[in-house]
Amino acid sequence: MINTFINSFKVSFVEQANTFIYFLKRVPLIGKKIPDNLYERTHAKIIIGVIREILGVFGGFIGKTMYLGIMIILPTYLMTKDIAKMQPIFLHIFFFLSFISGAFMQTNMFEINKPAFNMITLMKVDASEYYVGELLYKNITDFIYFLIPIIIMGLIIGFSPQKAIVLITELIACRLIGACLQLFVYDKTDGMLKHRDLFLSVVIILALVLSYALPLLGFTIDFNLILFNIFVVITILSLGVVAIIYIWKFKKYTLMAKTLLLWIIYLIKKPLRGI
């Protein structure tokens, strides 16, 4: 799996560097000075790729910080107008938005995406290794991207860095449990929850209502008592471990990939030729 992941990373690295050059060449004035053979120059591309990766890391941190700031901190502040009282509402909104909605929305393995098509359909990498590698990579990087903003926000609104780490670990465990549940449903029904618009709409609307409407109406669930309770922590982490084992051992990734990725061909064919 490591090899598959490294290969996938290399392809993505080079594609991003090439994309960067491609768009740089279209910038007025600068573009004309970029030589056509830059795609051929490995060293130059490594530098561009590294710059692109560093920007990507910054983008990751900024993205998570903006999500927390706009979706959680700002509404929480508007409801309380008092930093000292923000913590319960922050945890309440964070739980419903990130733990519940995120568990279903953040599973990239059910997406119809071109990189997966390139790697699995064209380059013939093992679908199982690809999907598991990508899932773990996304969750590890999201753990890192969430870490600093949540620690800082925790210090401002009153929970310790240790609690921040526990919170993010539980969040990642919940996402893995969500992915596992989706695979389980796929295994039993051949259906993909992520592509059921009604199901997704219900989850998103319910999560939004529970996140914002309850505190607005004066009902805030004290997740401080729940999420940092040792038994709850152990239960969530244990379920997370079970989820990882299930995800690891799941047998139908190739079938799932074939079903999902054929759509790439159909989406690219305009108009659709043949049936």
Added chain:
Amino acid sequence: MKLVLKDIEKSYGEKQVLKKASFTFEKGKIYGLLGRNGAGKTTLFNCISGELKYENGSVSIIDDGQETKDIDYKNVGYVFSEPVLPEFLTGYEFLKFYIDINKDKIENLLTIDEYFDIIKIKEDDRYRLMKGYSHGMKNKMQMVCLLITRPAVILLDEPLTSFDVVVALEIKNLLKEMKSEHIIIFSTHILQLATDLCDEILVLNNCNLEEVDSEILKSAEFEAKIMEILKEKDDD
């Protein structure tokens, strides 16, 4: 080695596309799959390659008398009629990655430039983004992947229609050279191609696969016979 299709059935909603489609393909032959637009040629290929699930029937490979029902899809190479490639890789990078990823199953590996020479892609073009490649060049890139890994079953969904005369001839010759070790199934609606290249012809019409007598393949009545079959079915 044989590829056995048995009673394949596939529908899209109410519309049945394949109805008990059965045939046994053998190694060493190029099979031409003829059919009108919308007859289900691409669907049949998608069923063989596992891209589509079918309602009934089976696809299996018999090798040395051993039947394998769960095909390892890595042994099925598929050239899509509309080539879809990673647009932001150069042709050279794509082949390099493809070789790196599949190196365990490649025999008699050539250099990347040698592969490019075979498919006649010029040196300048090798380091261009595939985004700027013509349809024919993209198709050649798909074809060269088959040359590298040489999967047991090769499905070609109308691949030569986009090539110019010279390249089409080169690819035809290449397929003829490759056929001894593979099962090659080639879909087209161009009769001339089918007669030039294929050892056997199948017609897919009204949801069924029908073999055309190989005796008439090279005969003058071939075209008329095919038309007759297609019209007969249409009139049913």
